[in-house]
Amino acid sequence: xxxxxxxxxxxxxxxxxxxxxxxxxxxxxxxxxxxxxxxxxxxxxxxxxxxxxxxxxxxxxxxxxxxxxxxxxxxxxxxxxxxxxxxxxxxxxxxxxxxxxxxxxxxxxxxxxxxxxxxxxxxxxxxxxxxxxxxxxxxxxxxxxxxxxxxxxxxxxxxxxxxxxxxxxxxxxxxxxxxxxxxxxxxxxxxxxxxxxxxxxxxxxxxxxxxxxxxxxxxxxxxxxxxxxxxxxxxxxxxxxxxxxxxxxxxxxxxxxxxxxxxxxxxxxxxxxxxxxxxxxxxxxxxxxxxxxxxxxxxxxxxxxxxxxxxxxxxxxxxxxxxxxxxxxxxxxxxxxxxxxxxxxxxxxxxxxxxxxxxxxxxxxxxxxxxxxxxxxxxxxxxxxxxxxxxxxxxxxxxxxxxxxxxxxxxxxxxx
Amino acid sequence: xxxxxxxxxxxxxxxxxxxxxxxxxxxxxxxxxxxxxxxxxxxxxxxxxxxxxxxxxxxxxxxxxxxxxxxxxxxxxxxxxxxxxxxxxxxxxxxxxxxxxxxxxxxxxxxxxxxxxxxxxxxxxxxxxxxxxxxxxxxxxxxxxxxxxxxxxxxxxxxxxxxxxxxxxxxxxxxxxxxxxxxxxxxxxxxxxxxxxxxxxxxxxxxxxxxxxxxxxxxxxxxxxxxxxxxxxxxxxxxxxxxxxxxxxxxxxxxxxxxxxxxxxxxxxxxxxxxxxxxxxxxxxxxxxxxxxxxxxxxxxxxxxxxxxxxxxxxxxxxxxxxxxxxxxxxxxxxxxxxxxxxxxxxxxxxxxxxxxxxxxxxxxxxxxxxxxxxxxxxxxxxxxxxxxxxxxxxxxxxxxxxxxxxxxxxxxxxx
Numbered sequence: 001x002x003x004x005x006x007x008x009x010x011x012x013x014x015x016x017x018x019x020x021x022x023x024x025x026x027x028x029x030x031x032x033x034x035x036x037x038x039x040x041x042x043x044x045x046x047x048x049x050x051x052x053x054x055x056x057x058x059x060x061x062x063x064x065x066x067x068x069x070x071x072x073x074x075x076x077x078x079x080x081x082x083x084x085x086x087x088x089x090x091x092x093x094x095x096x097x098x099x100x101x102x103x104x105x106x107x108x109x110x111x112x113x114x115x116x117x118x119x120x121x122x123x124x125x126x127x128x129x130x131x132x133x134x135x136x137x138x139x140x141x142x143x144x145x146x147x148x149x150x151x152x153x154x155x156x157x158x159x160x161x162x163x164x165x166x167x168x169x170x171x172x173x174x175x176x177x178x179x180x181x182x183x184x185x186x187x188x189x190x191x192x193x194x195x196x197x198x199x200x201x202x203x204x205x206x207x208x209x210x211x212x213x214x215x216x217x218x219x220x221x222x223x224x225x226x227x228x229x230x231x232x233x234x235x236x237x238x239x240x241x242x243x244x245x246x247x248x249x250x251x252x253x254x255x256x257x258x259x260x261x262x263x264x265x266x267x268x269x270x271x272x273x274x275x276x277x278x279x280x281x282x283x284x285x286x287x288x289x290x291x292x293x294x295x296x297x298x299x300x301x302x303x304x305x306x307x308x309x310x311x312x313x314x315x316x317x318x319x320x321x322x323x324x325x326x327x328x329x330x331x332x333x334x335x336x337x338x339x340x341x342x343x344x345x346x347x348x349x350x351x352x353x354x355x356x357x358x359x360x361x362x363x364x365x366x367x368x369x370x371x372x373x374x375x376x377x378x379x380x381x382x383x384x385x386x387x388x389x390x391x392x393x394x395x396x397x398x399x400x401x402x403x404x405x406x407x408x409x410x411x412x413x414x415x416x
Numbered sequence: 417x418x419x420x421x422x423x424x425x426x427x428x429x430x431x432x433x434x435x436x437x438x439x440x441x442x443x444x445x446x447x448x449x450x451x452x453x454x455x456x457x458x459x460x461x462x463x464x465x466x467x468x469x470x471x472x473x474x475x476x477x478x479x480x481x482x483x484x485x486x487x488x489x490x491x492x493x494x495x496x497x498x499x500x501x502x503x504x505x506x507x508x509x510x511x512x513x514x515x516x517x518x519x520x521x522x523x524x525x526x527x528x529x530x531x532x533x534x535x536x537x538x539x540x541x542x543x544x545x546x547x548x549x550x551x552x553x554x555x556x557x558x559x560x561x562x563x564x565x566x567x568x569x570x571x572x573x574x575x576x577x578x579x580x581x582x583x584x585x586x587x588x589x590x591x592x593x594x595x596x597x598x599x600x601x602x603x604x605x606x607x608x609x610x611x612x613x614x615x616x617x618x619x620x621x622x623x624x625x626x627x628x629x630x631x632x633x634x635x636x637x638x639x640x641x642x643x644x645x646x647x648x649x650x651x652x653x654x655x656x657x658x659x660x661x662x663x664x665x666x667x668x669x670x671x672x673x674x675x676x677x678x679x680x681x682x683x684x685x686x687x688x689x690x691x692x693x694x695x696x697x698x699x700x701x702x703x704x705x706x707x708x709x710x711x712x713x714x715x716x717x718x719x720x721x722x723x724x725x726x727x728x729x730x731x732x733x734x735x736x737x738x739x740x741x742x743x744x745x746x747x748x749x750x751x752x753x754x755x756x757x758x759x760x761x762x763x764x765x766x767x768x769x770x771x772x773x774x775x776x777x778x779x780x781x782x783x784x785x786x787x788x789x790x791x792x793x794x795x796x797x798x799x800x801x802x803x804x805x806x807x808x809x810x811x812x813x814x815x816x817x818x819x820x821x822x823x824x825x826x827x828x829x830x831x832x
Contacts (some may be wrong), residue, residue, distance in 0.1 A: 016455040018446030023437050030434030039432040074609040075630045114613050193490040214491045251723050285709025289723040293701025295493030307705040307725040313720040360712050367567040
């Protein structure tokens with residue numbers, strides 16, 4: 001079966017000068033992929049007529065569906081709407097429903113409705129309007145020779161709302177798609193070459209419609225099996241069985257059999273064991289707490305974190321003895337352990353975690369840059385572990401946070 | 417003057433199924449732009465020979481420089497190296513310097529050196545090797561008819577190291593570039609249409625070589641002036657003068673005249689006033705602390721944050737009276753104020769900040785979803801402010817964190 005082919009065009013000078021990171025494409029790709037639509041290509045072009053038209057011509061030559069984001073705002077640098085109107089031979093007319101919606105937004109926010117906002121209610125008469133419940137710029141759906149072109153604003157949550165409310169349901173109806181199944185195994189502890197060596201024979205024996213990819217990330221390597229076929233259910237079974245075979249071979253490093261974040265995996269493990277965690281974060285500066293509280297329902301397994309960035313805060317709020325810091329230094333196994341037990345006590349939790357380290361060059365510490373000590377404690381035991389990270393501050397911080405989540409998980413699994 | 421034109425190709429199935437967000441392109445674009453090199457286009461394609469070759473052909477037809485990332489790893493899904501070798505008519509040979517480097521990395525990490533890692537030391541004999549101090553896959557520099565093609569690994573910090581060590585210095589020597597100047601003004605408090613209305617005449621009077629763009633972000637709108645010209649110094653002056661004219665017109669909403677993050681701006685303001693801040697974060701869950709501690713040197717203005725996610729933690733560690741929570745509810749002006757003064761006391765800082773709110777639908781609170789109270793305190797006064805955010809949990813959290821940084825900044829500027 002021939003898959004529906006999609007092409008994503010993102011428009012905006014900010015993408016080409018690197019002022020903005022394109023998160024829209026990844027979001028769109030994920031959603032289309034889940035509906036069995038294949039992405040041929042993603043292209044980012046400037047807010048320039050010629051560049052946009054070239055991209056559109058190229059896309060329509062090869063794709064069934066073209067999704068465009070950006071350039072629909074109310075200011076002079078936004079040229080996508082008149083350009084598409086001309087491209088599809090239409091003219092701009094006020095859409096009453098959009099006008100009412102835009103006026104409603106302004107009045108709810110107590111903002112004056114300006115002439116230029118009137119233009120936001122203009123839509124090409126050859127387009128179907130896609131309602132934008134999150135903002136003022138409507139999405140648009142054009143058709144030409146059986147191919148579809150969709151334009152949406154570049155603001156991520158507005159684009160997401162239009163996709164979910166208007167685009168994806170229409171795609172589901174319109175496109176009979178082939179089956180695509182992804183299964184991701186998350187591993188920690190070994191590099192991708194070493195993993196590849198252990199599963200070489202399995203990888204070579206994969207049938208031609210199933211493909212293995214290695215995705216290294218901070219502290220982990222993801223192994224993704226992707227299968228293409230016609231029967232979703234059969235394919236699902238086939239890929240899942242293969243995933244188990246692979247995972248069994250490398251079970252000592254498998255963290256999870258789903259493509260979830262480490263915080264989601266840890267959260268689920270805490271919930272399952274009916275435990276609460278509390279943290280004392282020094283060098284990670286609140287990043288672990290931030291990750292955990294991104295999860296809806298985290299108040300069922302997470303009580304809080306003391307971001308004790310300076311040593312006196314470790315003493316005052318986590319109860320780390322001053323003498324311990326004096327004797328062993330603030331970046332030490334002993335202080336990490338005292339932070340983990342201190343977090344448990346101060347926050348009143350089952351599991352306590354502590355992390356202390358030096359992430360970027362500093363003369364204040366007698367340990368090498370990148371040295372981080374972590375500890376996990378419950379009522380029976382305290383385990384500490386040393387790490388050494390070799391990158392810059394931001395990356396070392398991310399690595400420390402990921403490894404913090406990992407060692408809490410390993411602790412709960414009795415593997416630490 | 418004709419600017420050097422660059423084209424960025426990122427390779428990897430993970431980009432087309434949305435498993436990975438492409439941060440490399442933005443990073444590369446920023447660096448090239450700063451050297452006066454113009455980015456024509458960014459394209460993401462799959463790990464497929466035909467797709468890569470098509471992209472390469474298209475890029476070489478229009479660009480002086482093509483930068484490719486991805487597909488250089490040691491596993492079977494990585495096909496970029498042999499493909500480029502064939503494309504440029506070379507053959508793969510072991511490079512002794514790379515081999516030594518790769519072996520060194522494995523031995524330092526106490527990992528066995530595998531046969532498949534030998535392949536990482538193979539380089540096309542028609543390419544110049546670009547040293548990768550951060551990893552095992554070398555970068556490669558090809559030339560064809562005066563055009564340059566550069567291939568680098570997709571792992572961000574490896575790519576960044578190769579760009580900085582090897583690519584950017586060569587570009588600087590090779591390309592006499594035109595001048596590009598960007599000046600960004602950060603505003604908060606008004607939407608882009610409303611700003612546009614106030615500076616309409618200034619925007620219309622801009623000379624043709626200077627362009628204004630509006631970049632709305634969480635809680636802020638950035639206004640970017642971009643000028644193109646020949647003389648860097650003259651252009652710099654011209655764009656800066658224009659920036660001041662624009663900023664004066666809308667001075668009531670200007671937060672900064674530089675493209676910095678709010679945490680950097682706040683950090684600089686605290687440092688300048690020789691003040692330390694301490695936080696009590698409930699609904700932001702550590703995100704504000706995380707942002708502040710991303711800044712190197714944050715220990716000079718930030719002491720810590722109590723992420724008091726559950727109410728008992730607010731009482732125990734921040735000293736919010738139990739009765740206050742009972743009487744006013746945990747999401748209230750009174751509790752926010754008590755958190756701000758409590759954070760000041762518990763953490764021993766000059767400035768205290770508190771934030772409490774409900775970011776996603778929950779039946780535990782008698783206030784509408786999205787309601788957030790914040791407070792800032794110093795020894796003389798406490799100011800509280802209510803917000804209402806209308807999006808999903810993750811976006812509401814980001815908005816709350818950005819607005820938290822903003823109101824601390826406004827407090828320091830005596831504008832709150």
